[in-house]
Amino acid sequence: MPDTLIFGMEVFLNGLMAGVLYALVALGFVLIYKASGIFNYSQGVLALFAALTLVGIMDGQVPFSHMINAVFGTDIHHFGWQVPAVFAILLTMVVMVVLAWAVQRLIFRHLIGQEPIILFMATIGLAYFLEGLGDIIWGSDIKKLDVGLPQGINASIDELTYQWFGYGFFIDNLDIWATAIAVILVAVLVAFSQYTKQGRAMRAVADDHQAALSVGISLNFIWIMVWSVAGFVALVAGIMWGTKSGVQFSLSLIALKALPVLMLGGFTSIPGAIVGGLIIGVGEKLFEFLVGPLVGGATENWFAYVLALIFLVFRPQGLFGEKIIERV
Amino acid sequence: MLDATEGYTTADGRKIGGVVMEMKNITLRFGGVTAIQDISFDIREGEIRAIIGPNGAGKSSMLNVISGFYVPQEGEVWFRGARRPQMRPYQVAQQGIARTFQNIALFEGMSVLDNVMTGRLTEMKASIWTQALWKGPAEREEVANREIAEKVIDFLEIQHIRKTPVSRLPYGLKKRVELARALASEPKLLLLDEPMAGMNVEEKEDMSRFILDVNDEFGTTIALIEHDMGVVMDLSDRVVVMDYGKKIGDGSPDEVRNNQAVIDAYLGVAHD
Ligand SMILES: Nc1ncnc2c1ncn2[C@@H]1O[C@H](COP(=O)(O)OP(=O)(O)OP(=O)(O)O)[C@@H](O)[C@H]1O
Ligand SMILES: [Mg+2]
Numbered sequence: 001m002p003d004t005l006i007f008g009m010e011v012f013l014n015g016l017m018a019g020v021l022y023a024l025v026a027l028g029f030v031l032i033y034k035a036s037g038i039f040n041y042s043q044g045v046l047a048l049f050a051a052l053t054l055v056g057i058m059d060g061q062v063p064f065s066h067m068i069n070a071v072f073g074t075d076i077h078h079f080g081w082q083v084p085a086v087f088a089i090l091l092t093m094v095v096m097v098v099l100a101w102a103v104q105r106l107i108f109r110h111l112i113g114q115e116p117i118i119l120f121m122a123t124i125g126l127a128y129f130l131e132g133l134g135d136i137i138w139g140s141d142i143k144k145l146d147v148g149l150p151q152g153i154n155a156s157i158d159e160l161t162y163q164w165f166g167y168g169f170f171i172d173n174l175d176i177w178a179t180a181i182a183v184i185l186v187a188v189l190v191a192f193s194q195y196t197k198q199g200r201a202m203r204a205v206a207d208d209h210q211a212a213l214s215v216g217i218s219l220n221f222i223w224i225m226v227w228s229v230a231g232f233v234a235l236v237a238g239i240m241w242g243t244k245s246g247v248q249f250s251l252s253l254i255a256l257k258a259l260p261v262l263m264l265g266g267f268t269s270i271p272g273a274i275v276g277g278l279i280i281g282v283g284e285k286l287f288e289f290l291v292g293p294l295v296g297g298a299t300e301n302w303f304a305y306v307l308a309l310i311f312l313v314f315r316p317q318g319l320f321g322e323k324i325i326e327r328v
Numbered sequence: 329m330l331d332a333t334e335g336y337t338t339a340d341g342r343k344i345g346g347v348v349m350e351m352k353n354i355t356l357r358f359g360g361v362t363a364i365q366d367i368s369f370d371i372r373e374g375e376i377r378a379i380i381g382p383n384g385a386g387k388s389s390m391l392n393v394i395s396g397f398y399v400p401q402e403g404e405v406w407f408r409g410a411r412r413p414q415m416r417p418y419q420v421a422q423q424g425i426a427r428t429f430q431n432i433a434l435f436e437g438m439s440v441l442d443n444v445m446t447g448r449l450t451e452m453k454a455s456i457w458t459q460a461l462w463k464g465p466a467e468r469e470e471v472a473n474r475e476i477a478e479k480v481i482d483f484l485e486i487q488h489i490r491k492t493p494v495s496r497l498p499y500g501l502k503k504r505v506e507l508a509r510a511l512a513s514e515p516k517l518l519l520l521d522e523p524m525a526g527m528n529v530e531e532k533e534d535m536s537r538f539i540l541d542v543n544d545e546f547g548t549t550i551a552l553i554e555h556d557m558g559v560v561m562d563l564s565d566r567v568v569v570m571d572y573g574k575k576i577g578d579g580s581p582d583e584v585r586n587n588q589a590v591i592d593a594y595l596g597v598a599h600d
Contacts, residue, residue, distance in 0.1 A: 196459045197452045204435055204446050211433035214395070215509065216421035216450035 003167075010161075010169045011289040012282055017175035019281020020182045024237040025254055026261040026273035027186070028230040034206040034268050035226040038108065038119045042127035044255020046096075046231055049134045051238030051247040053095050055145050056138040058088040063137045085147040089235070096231030097224075104224045131252065140249075145242035149177050178240040185236055186274060189229070202226060206268075260308030266318025275319060280304045335372065338565050345373030347406075348549050349394065349517055354403035356389055363389040364400065365573040371517065376543055377551045378560045380584075381570035382593060387553045388430055390570070391519050394551070395427045396420035408516075422450050426515035428506045430522045430553075436495040440505050443494055444481060447512025448473040480511045483545075484538055500531040504538070511542060518542070520552040524559060532556070536563055557594075561585065569593070 025043060032040045040046075056063065060079040069075055083091070107122055150173040162168035193199035204212040205222045212219065241251050257280070265276025284303040292299045311318070333346040349371040356364040363386045371377045379387045392398040394405070396417040405412045407423065415423075426447070435443050452473060454466040481487055484504055489497060494505060503523060510518055523539065524532045536559055542548050554560050560567060561581045569577035569584055571593040577584045584590055 196456060197449060197454070198456060200442075200446060201449055203438070204449075207435040207437050208433050210397075210429065211435055212446075213397070213417040214421055214427050214429070214433065215446045215513065216418050217446075218416070218418045 006165045006167050008286065008289060010167075010171075011285045013169065013171060014175070015282035015285030016278055017172075017179055017281070018285060019278035020175075020179050021237060021240055021254065021277075022257050022261045022280050023274045023277025024182055024185075024233055024240070025258040026265065026277050027189075027270065028233040028237070029258055029262055030265075030268065030270055030273045031226055031230050031233070035202060036108070036119075036205075036223050037116055038123060039116065039267070040230070041120065041123040041255070042130055043230065043234060043258065044252040045127040045130045045134075046234035047238040047241065047254070048247070048249065048251040049099075049130050049238075050092055050096055050231065050235035051145060051242040051251060052134045052138045052143070054088055054092045054147075054235065054239065055143045055242070055247050057091050058083050058085060058145075058147075059143075061138060066139060067136060089147070089239075092235055093232060096235060097228045100224050100227030100231055103227055104220060108223065109220065127252070131249070142246045142248040143242075145239065145247050147239055147243065149174055149239075149243055151243070174240075174243060181236065181240075185233070186270075189233075190270070198225060257304060260304040262318070263308035264311050264319055266320045269318065269320035272318055272320035280307065283307055332370070338375075342374065342544075342565075344375045344565060347371070348373050348408060349551075350406040351390070351394070352404040352406065354390070354393055354400045354405075356386075356393060356398055356400040362573050364393070364570075366402075367568075367570070367573075367575045368403075369568045369575065369578055371549060371551050372566075373549055374543070374547050375549060375565040376539070376563055377549075378564035378567045378581075379551065379553045379570065380555070380557070380560055380567055381576075384572075385570040386573045387570055388521055391427065391521050391551070391553060394420075394517075395425060395519055421513070424513070424516035425519065426510035426513045426517075427519035428503070428510050428521060428523060430525065432499075432502050432506055434494045434502060434506055434509070437493070439491050439493055440486060440497075440508075441477065441481070441490045443505055444477045444508045444512045445473065447480075447509040448477055450513060476514070477512050480508050483541070484508045484511070500527050503527065503531075503535065507535075507538065511546075511548075514546070515548060518548050518550045520550065522553050522555065524554060524556060532559060539563060557585075 025047065028043045028046065029040055032038055032043070055061075060081040060083060062068070062076050062079060065077050103126065107126065108119070111119055111122060152173055154171045154173045154176060157171045158168035191199075193203055201212070201217045202222055202225065204215065204217055205219060209219060212222075237254075238247070238251065241254060245251075258277075261273060261276040261280050263276075264279060265272025265274070284300045287303045288297070288299045332350075335343055335345045337343055347370045350368075351370070352368050354364050354367050355362070365386075367386075367390070379390060381387050389398060393400050396415045396419065399414060407425075421427075435446065438446075452469055454469050458464065459466040481490060484507060486501065486504055486508060489501065489505075494502065497505065507520070507523060510520075520539070524535050527535065539550060539552070540563065543550055552563070554563075564581060566579060567577070567581055567584045568575060569587070569590045571589075576589040576593055577587045579587070
C-alpha cells in the first residue's frame, strides 16, 4: 500500500475525531435554534463557562476570589479540598440549569416576538457577559482539566496498524473516548426527544409555537429545558476540549468553527450537525495533509469556511435542510 | 332568561346543563381598534354554541380570549363557577379547554398519530426518571394514552393516514387532524374556529357530522365560529352574533335568523 494512502487513513481517523467536537458544538446551536429560533452566538462561551466551572469546583476554587481579595484585602484562593469528577460534573450541570433559567427569565422572556436579529444580538451580549462572568468567578488563567479520561497514544491501535501496514497509527485515547461519549450523548438525546413526554413537547415547540401552546405546553419551560440541554452538550464539549488543550479563552472560539458546520449541515438538522461536523473535521485535516504542503500550510484556519461558502452557493439549505422554494 | 344552574332541553331532545363558561363584559382593544366591545354571553354544559358575524367582527378574538391567547383590557372570564385569573394559553389548555385555529396550526413535521398524541401531553404524568426506565408506570401510561389517541383517530375516520406526515395532507384532512388533536385531550370545552372554512360540500357534511357525533357521544361542550349560515342553523343550539366588536344578537338559531339587526348586518346595511 502506498505511504500516502496509509498516512491519509491516519489523518482521516484523526479528522473524524476532531469533527466529533465540532459536531457537539454545532448540536448545541441546532437545539436552541430549532426550539426558539434563536441563533445562539454564545454556545462556545457556554462550553468555556461550563469547563471553567467544572475545573473550579473540582479544584475547590473559591468563587469570586479575586474580587473578595481586592475588596477585603484577604488572600484566599482555594477551599483546600478536591471534589471527585463525577460530583463536580453533576454540580456543574446544576449550575448550567440555573444559568439556563436565568437566561430565559432575565433576557429572552422579555424579547418574545422580537426580530431574529434582535435575539441574535442578545446572544452576542450574553457571550461577552458570560466570558466576563467566568473570569470574575474563576479567574482568567489557563487551567488544567483532568476528569480521569485516559490520554496518550492508543497502544493496541498502534500495534495493530503496525502489523498490517508496517506503520503504527497515532490515535489518542482521549479522542477515542470523546467519540464514544459523543455517540452515547447523541443516542440519549435522540431517545429523549423521540420517546419522552418532555422530548415530544420539545419537538412540538420546535415545530409550531401556537399549536404547542394550544395543547398545554409551556414555551417558557421548554426553552429553559432546551438551554439546559444545550448547556449539558456544551459541558461535554468543554470537557473534551479542556482536557486536550487546557481550559482557556480559545475554547469559546471553537464556536466559530461550528458556523461552517451549520452551513453544511443546515441550521435545523441534528443529523446535519453531526455529519457536517465530521465532514469539516475530516475535510480540513485531509486538505491540510494533501494540499497544505503545496500552499505553505495553515489551511486549517480557512478551509472550513471556504467549504461552507461553496456549499452556501450551491445548496443554501444545507445537506439536510429542506429545499427552500420561494412562493411567488 | 335562563338561570345559570338550570338547564334546558333542545329541539332534538338533548338535555343541556348549567353554565360552564361565562364571559362578562369583555372588552379587547388593539391600539385604536376595538375588536370586542363590552360583550357578555355564556356557554352551557353539553351545548353547541355558535359565534357568527361578518368578517372582522371579532369572533376569532373572542375565541382567543377564551383560550387565553388574548388578554382583554376589561371584563371577567368565569369557568365552572369560578372567576378565572389571568392565564397563559397553555394553562387554559391544561384546564381542559382545547381549540383549533382558523389558519390550522398543526405540527407539520410530525405524523398524524404524533400530532394527535401531543393532545395527550397534559395527561402524561410520569417523571423523566420513570420514563428513562421505560418499563412499569411510564409504559402503562404510554399505552393508555396511545389507546385514547387511536380511539379518536378511529372516531374521526383517519386511520388510513395515521402514519402520514401532516405536511403531505390536503387541507380538508388537516382540519380533521387538528380536530382530532383537540379531541385527544378529552376537553371539557372544545373551541373550533371555522372548522369548515375552505371545504367543499362533502367535506363540510363530514365535518358537521363529526361535530354532532362528538357532542352526542362524549357530551363535549362546543363553541364554534362558522360563516356558513346553513351549517350554523343545523348544528348549533344557541348563537351569538357579533358585528364590529359588538354583540347584536343572542338566542336560538330561529330567533337570531329573524332578528332585524342581524339581517341588517349580514345584508350590509350602512352603520350610522
Ligand atoms: N393580533 C391582533 N393585532 C391587531 N389587531 C387584531 C389582532 N387580532 C385581531 N385584530 C383585529 O381585531 C378585529 C377583529 O378580528 P377577528 O380576527 O377577531 O375577526 P373575525 O370575526 O374572526 O373575522 P374573520 O371572519 O375574518 O375571521 C379586526 O379588526 C382585526 O384586524
Ligand atoms: Mg376569525
